[in-house]
Amino acid sequence: MKKTTRKSPKPYDRGPDKWLEAAVATLIADGIDAVRIDRLARRLRITRGSFYHHYQDHGDLLRALLDHYVRTNFENFVAMLPHLQGTAKEKLGTLWEVTASQEYRDYDWAVRMWGMRDAQVAEVLAGIDIKRMDVLIGLFLDLGFGEDGAWIRAALAYHGSLGDRAFFGPFPPISKRLEWRRIALEILCRPEEH
Numbered sequence: 697m698k699k700t701t702r703k704s705p706k707p708y709d710r711g712p713d714k715w716l717e718a719a720v721a722t723l724i725a726d727g728i729d730a731v732r733i734d735r736l737a738r739r740l741r742i743t744r745g746s747f748y749h750h751y752q753d754h755g756d757l758l759r760a761l762l763d764h765y766v767r768t769n770f771e772n773f774v775a776m777l778p779h780l781q782g783t784a785k786e787k788l789g790t791l792w793e794v795t796a797s798q799e800y801r802d803y804d805w806a807v808r809m810w811g812m813r814d815a816q817v818a819e820v821l822a823g824i825d826i827k828r829m830d831v832l833i834g835l836f837l838d839l840g841f842g843e844d845g846a847w848i849r850a851a852l853a854y855h856g857s858l859g860d861r862a863f864f865g866p867f868p869p870i871s872k873r874l875e876w877r878r879i880a881l882e883i884l885c886r887p888e889e890h
Contacts, residue, residue: 712750712760714740719761724802728810731761762817765807769800770824777831784838785885788853791831792877795857796870804858829854839885849884856880 718736733754737744751757773794780787794800811817832850841849857877 715747715750715757716760716764719757720764720803723761723810724806727806728758728813731758733757762807762820765803766820766824769804769807770827773828774831784835785881788832788835788885789878789881792853792857792881793874796873796877798870808858825854836884841888845888853880853884 715736718739719731722730722736722739733747734744737747747757751760773791776794780790782790795804807817808821811821829850832853833846836846836849837843839846
């Protein structure tokens, strides 16, 4: 009978992107404390040593993870702004649809939980929040609201968008959340009564 030998994993068969993908998935599923080199190596089924071909240390991976979040959940958001079509209200609706996706919301939530324990992450999030609010304020100004009305509506829209994850969790399904967001947008965009 022919003896089969089990191949051991190659120590360097994954690139930095695979380590980063595993870190993102682990952060979302289990929080920042679970983003450990040994755990990621098991997840990837490779040796821990290959990690050091791509990252200097655990801190280097965490910096890459935060940079990845900024690129995917913020810079991509900003990059789409010049390409949005339609009225200011339609642009607001498009932005809300983008931020309603489960993947976007779960990643944002996980990084915000991380930011509650890490001052550097909290500082990055604060800068992102200011820039996102500026976009929303600008759109409400375009709809004809005064400065205070635009700011209040932007704050309600933004914090409602962030808070629906905390309030509703993963339920109800995205179709229902989008329906509720559309209703909220109608309310927020109603002209002020004088």
